Structures are given as C-alpha cells and as structure tokens.
Amino acid sequence: MGEKVFMQGNMALAEAAIRAGCKYYFGYPITPASEILEYYAEKMPEENGVFVQAETEVSASNMIAGVAAAGKRAMMATSGPGISLGAEAISFMCAAQLPAVLVNVMRPGPGDGDIVACQGDYFQAVKGAGHGDYNTIVLAPYSAQEMVDFAFEAFELAEKYRNPVMILSDGGLAKMMESVELPDRITPDIQFPWALTGAKNRSANVITTCAKSPKQWEEYNLVLQEKFKKMKDAEQKWESYKTEDADVIVVAFGISARIALSAVKMARENNMKVGMIRPITLWPFPEKAFKGLEDKYFFVTELNAGQMVEDVRLSVKDKEKVSFYGRLGGMTPTPKELYEKLIELYKEHKLDANI
Amino acid sequence: MKVVYKRPELLTDAHFSYCGGCGHGIINKLLAEIIEEEKLSEKAILVWPIGCSVYADQNFKVDSICALHGRAPSVGTGLKRALPENAVIVYQGDGDLVSEGMAEIMHAAIRGEKFSVIFVNNAIFGMTGGQMAPTTLLGQETTTSPYGRKVETSGYPVKMAELISNVQGCYFSERVYVNNPKNIMNAKKAIRKAIQYQMEGKGLSFVEVVSQCPTGWGVKPLDSLKMVETEMSKEYPLGVFKDMGVNGN
Ligand SMILES: Cc1ncc(C[n+]2csc(CCOP(=O)(O)OP(=O)(O)O)c2C)c(N)n1
Ligand code: SF4
Numbered sequence: 188m189g190e191k192v193f194m195q196g197n198m199a200l201a202e203a204a205i206r207a208g209c210k211y212y213f214g215y216p217i218t219p220a221s222e223i224l225e226y227y228a229e230k231m232p233e234e235n236g237v238f239v240q241a242e243t244e245v246s247a248s249n250m251i252a253g254v255a256a257a258g259k260r261a262m263m264a265t266s267g268p269g270i271s272l273g274a275e276a277i278s279f280m281c282a283a284q285l286p287a288v289l290v291n292v293m294r295p296g297p298g299d300g301d302i303v304a305c306q307g308d309y310f311q312a313v314k315g316a317g318h319g320d321y322n323t324i325v326l327a328p329y330s331a332q333e334m335v336d337f338a339f340e341a342f343e344l345a346e347k348y349r350n351p352v353m354i355l356s357d358g359g360l361a362k363m364m365e366s367v368e369l370p371d372r373i374t375p376d377i378q379f380p381w382a383l384t385g386a387k388n389r390s391a392n393v394i395t396t397c398a399k400s401p402k403q404w405e406e407y408n409l410v411l412q413e414k415f416k417k418m419k420d421a422e423q424k425w426e427s428y429k430t431e432d433a434d435v436i437v438v439a440f441g442i443s444a445r446i447a448l449s450a451v452k453m454a455r456e457n458n459m460k461v462g463m464i465r466p467i468t469l470w471p472f473p474e475k476a477f478k479g480l481e482d483k484y485f486f487v488t489e490l491n492a493g494q495m496v497e498d499v500r501l502s503v504k505d506k507e508k509v510s511f512y513g514r515l516g517g518m519t520p521t522p523k524e525l526y527e528k529l530i531e532l533y534k535e536h537k538l539d540a541n542i
Numbered sequence: 543m544k545v546v547y548k549r550p551e552l553l554t555d556a557h558f559s560y561c562g563g564c565g566h567g568i569i570n571k572l573l574a575e576i577i578e579e580e581k582l583s584e585k586a587i588l589v590w591p592i593g594c595s596v597y598a599d600q601n602f603k604v605d606s607i608c609a610l611h612g613r614a615p616s617v618g619t620g621l622k623r624a625l626p627e628n629a630v631i632v633y634q635g636d637g638d639l640v641s642e643g644m645a646e647i648m649h650a651a652i653r654g655e656k657f658s659v660i661f662v663n664n665a666i667f668g669m670t671g672g673q674m675a676p677t678t679l680l681g682q683e684t685t686t687s688p689y690g691r692k693v694e695t696s697g698y699p700v701k702m703a704e705l706i707s708n709v710q711g712c713y714f715s716e717r718v719y720v721n722n723p724k725n726i727m728n729a730k731k732a733i734r735k736a737i738q739y740q741m742e743g744k745g746l747s748f749v750e751v752v753s754q755c756p757t758g759w760g761v762k763p764l765d766s767l768k769m770v771e772t773e774m775s776k777e778y779p780l781g782v783f784k785d786m787g788v789n790g791n
C-alpha cells in the first residue's frame with residue numbers, strides 16, 4: 188500500500204511521476220520549479236532512467252516529444268517563461284498526437300517577473316501558448332496530495348487521448364510542505380502501435396505535422412477536433428462545496444481555492460450562504476459544475492487580473508451576476524480580505540444575512 | 543543477366559518531392575542504400591527537418607518523425623535516449639541546422655549524443671523560396687540578399703563541419719559533395735561511417751553534404767553541379783575534420 192510522508196509540493200510531484208513510471212526527464216533550471224529538476228537529477232541514475240539538463244526549454248520540450256514518439260513516459264517542469272519557450276513543442280505534440288506531461292509552476296509575469304505564487308498563466312495554459320487549433324488538458328492541483336494524484340492521472344490522460352497534458356501549479360503550492368500518501372510504484376503497461384521503435388514485423392510508422400494538402404490537413408484537423416470534443420465531454424472535473432443553498436458561489440482554483448475556502452467558512456460562520464466551486468480541470472473548463480445554479484451570484488478570485496473569470500462568464504446564463512477580485516505581481520489576498528469582498532457583494536445585491 | 547544497380551527496396555513507390563537536379567534526392571537514395579546494406583531497416587529511425595526534405599517520410603519504409611524547424615537534434619536526443627539500440631539518423635538543411643537550430647545541434651554535440659547527423663548545406667533556404675542562409679556565400683544573390691551577401695550586414699558563411707569538430711563530444715566530422723560519381727561514392731562512405739560509429743556507441747557523428755539547389759541558385763541543374771566545384775568548394779572544402787577512429791570513445 189501507499190506510503191505516508193511529509194513532502195514539499197514540487198518534490199511530491201517529482202516522486203509521484205517517478206512512481207508513475209516516468210523515467211525520462213528533460214528540463215532547464217527556473218525558480219520556483221527547480222526542485223523537480225533536481226529531484227530527477229538525483230534519482231535517475233539509481234532508477235536507470237534518463238535525466239538531461241537541456242540547453243533551453245525549447246530543446247527540452249522537443250526532447251520530450253522525441254521520447255513520447257518512442258512510446259515512453261516523459262516530463263518537463265518549468266515556469267511560465269519556460270512554457271513560453273516550449274509552446275512550439277506543445278502545439279507540435281498536439282498535432283503529432285504525442286502524449287507527454289508538462290508542468291508549469293506559475294510565477295508572476297509578464298516578462299521575467301518574480302518567483303512567488305501567481306496564476307497569471309491561466310490563459311497561456313488554457314487558451315494555448317502555441318500556434319494553431321489545439322487543446323491540452325490542464326489539471327490544477329491545490330495540495331501536495333493532488334500533485335501526487337495528478338502526476339499519475341496526467342500520464343493516463345495523455346496516453347488515453349494521445350495528447351500532452353499540463354499540470355498547472357504555482358510558486359506557493361510548489362514550496363508548501365504537506366503530508367501526502369504516495370501510491371506504490373507502477374510499471375506502466377504501454378505498447379503503442381504508433382510508436383517509433385523500428386519497423387520490425389510491421390510497416391513503417393510515420394509521425395509528421397506537415398500537411399500534404401489543405402484538404403488532407405482539414406480532415407486531419409477535424410480528427411483532432413473530434414478528440415478535443417471527447418475530452419471536453421468526458422474529462423471535466425471540479426469540486427463543489429455547499430452550493431445548493433448558496434446565494435453566492437466563490438469560484439477559485441489552485442492556491443486561490445485554499446484561501447477562498449477559508450473565506451467561505453468565515454462567511455458561513457456569519458450566516459452568509461456562501462458556497463464554492465473549485466475547477467480541477469481548467470481545460471476542459473468544468474461548465475457542467477454551473478448547471479442548475481442559474482439564480483446564484485458568482486464571485487471569482489484569482490491571482491491575476493481576471494482570466495478564469497472569462498470562462499465562468501461563458502458558463503453561466505447571466506454574465507452580470509459574475510464579479511471578480513484578484514491580486515497581482517505575486518501578492519496574495521488574506522481570507523479576511525476575501526471575506527470583506529463577500530460582505531460588499533452581499534450589501535450591493537441586498538442579500539439577506541445577519542451581518 | 544546480372545543486376546548491377548537497383549532501386550533500394552527501402553524506398554517506397556512515392557515520388558521524391560524534390561526539383562529536378564536537386565542534391566537531396568541523391569543524398570536520400572544514399573541513405574536508403576546504406577540503411578539497407580547495413581541491415582538497419584528494422585532499427586533505423588529517421589528524424590526529418592523542416593525544409594525541402596519535409597515530405598521524405600513518404601519515401602522510406604522505415605520509422606520516421608518530422609521535427610519542428612531546427613529541433614531535429616532535440617527530438618533525436620529524446621529518441622536515442624529512449625531507444626539506445628536503435629539507429630537514430632537526424633537529417634537537416636542549413637536553414638534548419640545553422641539558423642533556427644544552431645543551439646540544438648551544438649548542444650547535442652556538446653552532450654556527445656550518440657546519433658548521426660546528415661547536414662545538407664545548399665547555401666540557401668530552398669523550401670521558402672531561396673532566401674539567404676547563414677551558409678550563403680559572400681556576394682551570393684538570394685531573395686533576401688538581392689545585392690549579394692555582404693559581410694558588413696550578414697557576416698561570414700558558417701563552416702559547420704569545421705566548427706562542430708572543435709566540440710569534444712563530436713566524434714566524427716567530414717564534408718562531402720554529391721556533384722559527380724566519385725564524390726557521391728565518397729559521400730556514401732562518410733555517411734556509412736557516421737552510422738557505423740553510432741552503432742558502435744560512439745559520440746555524435748556529423749556529415750556535411752554540400753548539395754546543389756539549382757532552383758534556389760537560379761541555374762540549370764548541370765551548371766549547379768559545376769558550381770559546387772567553382773563556388774562552393776572555395777568556402778566549403780572537402781575534408782575530414784575529425785575522426786576519433788574505431789578505438790576512440
Ligand atoms: C519556426 C519556423 N520558422 C520558419 C519556417 C519556414 N521555413 C520552412 S523551411 C525553411 C528553411 C529551410 O531551409 P533549409 O533548412 O536550408 O532546407 P532546404 O529547404 O534548403 O532543404 C523555413 C525558414 C518554419 N516552418 N518554422
Ligand atoms: S528548392 Fe532547391 S533544395 Fe529544394 S527541392 Fe528544389 S532544388 Fe532541392
């Protein structure tokens with residue numbers, strides 16, 4: 188059975204990925220993601236795995252594509268600036284239908300920014316950092332335990348759909364020490380008929396993202412779109428907390444959800460009917476979570492200038508009922524700060540409460 | 543009757559997508575012959591670049607992937623690390639390797655990646671319509687050096703085979719031509735050697751093939767063959783720039 192340990196978020200993710208059978212790691216140092224790189228550097232020799240410190244994230248992400256093309260599990264972890272450089276490979280892997288896992292431990296941007304917690308890369312992750320019509324599943328952990336669970340899940344999803352999957356963490360979750368239960372290690376049983384292994388006893392396998400003609404390329408794109416639609420239908424994940432009787436529902440993901448949950452509990456203690464939705468998959472966005480909640484007000488909080496809030500507005504009937512509060516540059520709100528915003532909202536909409 | 547020449551069985555029936563007189567077709571055919579003769583058809587994995595050889599995957603009955611522009615050495619690194627027993631052959635043009643992918647190829651050599659590289663230097667961007675490459679000759683007219691390449695604005699042509707030979711992780715580096723039968727035979731020897739070294743587990747082996755691009759150079763195919771001797775050879779002489787030999791490591 189699993190093993191209980193006290194671990195830092197980044198390291199929990201790295202250990203879990205190794206236990207999930209990912210023995211190929213390529214990366215480039217960047218705070219706040221470097222512990223994942225260092226963990227792999229230390230562990231790969233004894234695991235008989237491969238660790239390469241690449242010259243750039245451009246190269247590292249294309250190396251991952253190479254391993255994925257060979258049908259094996261590969262991962263790269265970086266922060267927003269590195270994802271910007273790896274973006275071409277994300278587009279490439281989606282087009283080439285290559286499964287791999289990318290981790291973005293977000294830090295405040297734009298530019299070089301800072302190295303603490305932030306969620307400004309939501310658009311980059313969800314709307315696509317690279318070129319062309321593609322989507323990647325984006326998983327947003329909010330605890331060290333979810334780093335572990337999602338490391339396993341990310342590879343399974345990537346292989347199920349032959350598509351890269353991103354884990355969107357941040358500088359806060361990455362550095363937090365928490366108790367986690369590590370699952371037993373697995374040896375993934377993966378034998379892909381499409382993988383490049385040498386054309387032995389079969390015809391040649393070819394992986395290319397070069398169109399043969401507009402007609403052929405439209406047909407191929409439609410195949411990809413069909414796949415993205417399947418993901419959208421089947422993979423939406425979220426957590427709801429006391430939404431049924433709520434007047435106001437807070438929507439937050441990742442580290443913001445931890446702060447928001449404290450604020451929601453403060454509100455409940457003060458007789459305010461506040462609930463919460465925590466999107467776990469950011470793409471596909473869990474629009475199903477909003478079904479049947481048409482009469483509610485929504486309060487979205489993120490560590491950015493308002494990114495996920497756009498997807499919330501698309502998921503509800505009345506956009507006017509969605510409000511937003513965010514902090515920028517690596518600043519984080521306190522639970523009390525959010526609680527006070529909720530009180531303002533109650534007053535503004537004349538909601539009933541003994542406050 | 544004795545068969546003295548036949549089309550390599552490794553080639554499919556698909557037509558090559560190259561212009562008449564293009565050096566790529568010759569190099570591709572040599573590659574197919576070598577893979578066949580070395581009995582590597584079940585082990586070979588070709589990494590194609592972005593450039594005129596982008597559709598070559600259709601011509602070979604071996605596993606292949608077409609990497610993004612300049613990134614073939616990175617994809618090759620991933621493949622070779624995952625499949626050390628296979629023969630990973632990275633094929634790149636000069637726009638791909640010297641321009642967009644200089645970091646990737648140099649660092650693959652620095653790490654001593656154990657794959658073979660065929661670098662096709664035709665001193666021009668063929669696929670995109672004949673723009674200047676870092677390998678374009680001084681004075682050479684291209685669509686982006688319409689008055690001829692000038693040192694003041696574009697520097698000097700890059701001599702890749704010499705440059706990479708200075709990297710310790712590079713095991714073998716040779717420059718060859720494919721403009722006449724003798725040179726073609728020598729080119730075949732060099733490419734074979736590069737692949738053999740890989741199968742012996744040696745470091746990165748690099749063959750620069752100076753190749754004619756009659757379309758990009760704006761000349762007749764026969765003249766392009768001559769220009770390899772009269773123009774290209776001044777900047778890009780034949781030579782073995784590094785060979786650590788069968789006993790090196
Ligand atoms: C990122 C990116 N930039 C630019 C291009 C456009 N492009 C396609 S092929 C090519 C140059 C190819 O030249 P070379 O490598 O010399 O090969 P050749 O066609 O001469 O064989 C360029 C710039 C691209 N596909 N991707
Ligand atoms: S443009 Fe030049 S390199 Fe490209 S196929 Fe034609 S001759 Fe060959």
